Amino acid sequence: MEKLIGLKRIKVAVFISGKGSNLLNLIKNFKKKNSKLSIELIFSDNKFAGGLQYGKRYDIPVKILNYKKTKFYAEKEALKELNRREIKIICLAGFMKILSLNFIKKFKGKIINIHPSLLPKYKGLNTHQRALDNKDKYSGCTVHHVTPKLDSGKIIIQKKVKIYKNDNSKLLGKRVLKQEHVIYPIALKKLISSL
Numbered sequence: 001m002e003k004l005i006g007l008k009r010i011k012v013a014v015f016i017s018g019k020g021s022n023l024l025n026l027i028k029n030f031k032k033k034n035s036k037l038s039i040e041l042i043f044s045d046n047k048f049a050g051g052l053q054y055g056k057r058y059d060i061p062v063k064i065l066n067y068k069k070t071k072f073y074a075e076k077e078a079l080k081e082l083n084r085r086e087i088k089i090i091c092l093a094g095f096m097k098i099l100s101l102n103f104i105k106k107f108k109g110k111i112i113n114i115h116p117s118l119l120p121k122y123k124g125l126n127t128h129q130r131a132l133d134n135k136d137k138y139s140g141c142t143v144h145h146v147t148p149k150l151d152s153g154k155i156i157i158q159k160k161v162k163i164y165k166n167d168n169s170k171l172l173g174k175r176v177l178k179q180e181h182v183i184y185p186i187a188l189k190k191l192i193s194s195l
Contacts, residue, residue: 009038010192013087015095016044020051022093022114025181026188027058036192040085043078045097061085067097075103082107089191091184092146101148111146112191114184116176118158119144123151128169128176139163139172141180143187156187 012030014023023042030037042055042062055062063081065074074097082090092113104111117127119142131139140160145153159179163172 010036010089011040011085011087012037012089012091012188013041013043013082013085014039014091014093016042016049016051016093017046017096018049018051018094020049020054020093021177022091022180022184023051024054026091026093026184027054027060029185037089037188041081041087043081043095045074045095051094065097071097071100075100079103079106088195089188090146091188093184098148098150099146104146104148109145110191110195112143112156112187113146113151113153114180114187115142115144115151116173116180118142118160119151119155126169128172131163132167132169132172136163139176141176141183143183156190157183159183 014026016023027039029035030039039060042052042060043065044052044062045065045067047064052062054060065078067074088110090107090111092111099111117131118138118140122130128139138160140158142158143156144151145156147153159182161172161176161179
């Protein structure tokens with residue numbers, strides 16, 4: 001384990017369901033010499049998730065969560081692994097499952113999520129299209145604490161993204177994603193300074 005001024009890095013697990021661009025961004029950020037964080041584990045509920053390749057590439061253990069049995073079983077297996085590896089912080093990065101109250105209690109205040117809208121607007125899916133349909137002038141992204149209620153936890157940081165007349169959900173989504181990559185590492189720095 002790398003050390004910083006005699007201190008061990010804080011161990012992080014990232015939960016994904018898809019391409020994993022935020023995962024890759026966090027990995028690159030945590031590789032910096034002055035980082036206080038280290039990704040020690042990647043979880044996915046989808047064994048075909050594109051982001052799993054980054055586990056192999058960066059030598060980070062990957063675990064597939066079996067939600068086909070039950071949510072209780074999947075979370076029990078996850079907690080066992082998180083405790084075994086002494087994980088302190090959980091980052092959700094495009095993870096498409098809602099965690100139970102019991103799971104969240106075990107990591108109270110230490111589970112955060114990145115969401116592609118300016119919460120409390122547009123919780124859930126299809127956020128970019130909903131912003132366009134409502135003729136909003138701005139969209140954006142939010143990092144927030146995770147609670148059992150979807151996309152409703154305390155906001156840590158947000159970033160606005162201007163919506164242009166010729167935008168479609170794909171173009172807007174690309175620009176929002178760039179800002180997600182900017183604010184997620186900042187949110188983690190804020191989180192660890194408050195722990």
